[in-house]
Amino acid sequence: SEADEWLQLLSQHPIFLEPPLLQPSTAKSENRASIRRERLVVQGTDLFVAIGNEVRRIDLKACKDAFAESEIRRLGAQNGASKQEAIRSVPWVRLGCEALTFDICKLIVSSNKKLLAAIGTHDVAVV
Numbered sequence: 001s002e003a004d005e006w007l008q009l010l011s012q013h014p015i016f017l018e019p020p021l022l023q024p025s026t027a028k029s030e031n032r033a034s035i036r037r038e039r040l041v042v043q044g045t046d047l048f049v050a051i052g053n054e055v056r057r058i059d060l061k062a063c064k065d066a067f068a069e070s071e072i073r074r075l076g077a078q079n080g081a082s083k084q085e086a087i088r089s090v091p092w093v094r095l096g097c098e099a100l101t102f103d104i105c106k107l108i109v110s111s112n113k114k115l116l117a118a119i120g121t122h123d124v125a126v127v
Contacts, residue, residue: 006067009084015049015058015092038106041116048095048116050104055118055127058092066090099125 039050045061070086081089095116102120109116116127 041107055095
């Protein structure tokens with residue numbers, strides 16, 4: 001279905017890539033497929049992802065809109081980005097937090113939905 005397709009394409013977005021400094025040289029190298037559910041949080045239309053010691057955010061609505069617009073262009077026989085290129089081009093942001101000096105194992109949204117906690121094996125930080 002269309003819903004499954006855009007979500008599958010989202011899994012190939014650069015937001016899920018490790019920073020270059022952490023790639024192959026570390027023993028803990030992880031790829032897109034190994035991101036655990038505990039490191040993902042959806043709050044409204046925002047998806048928060050923990051990669052290493054970073055928390056990243058992307059707007060899911062923008063991803064779905066980019067997918068839909070690329071499909072409309074394709075059906076209208078207009079040139080434009082492929083669905084995958086359209087989703088990959090949606091910008092994401094790295095949330096700055098000086099306290100994130102540890103690998104994040106889990107993300108949790110507070111009950112009032114205003115705070116995001118990053119949990120490591122021995123540390124916790126509010127992002």
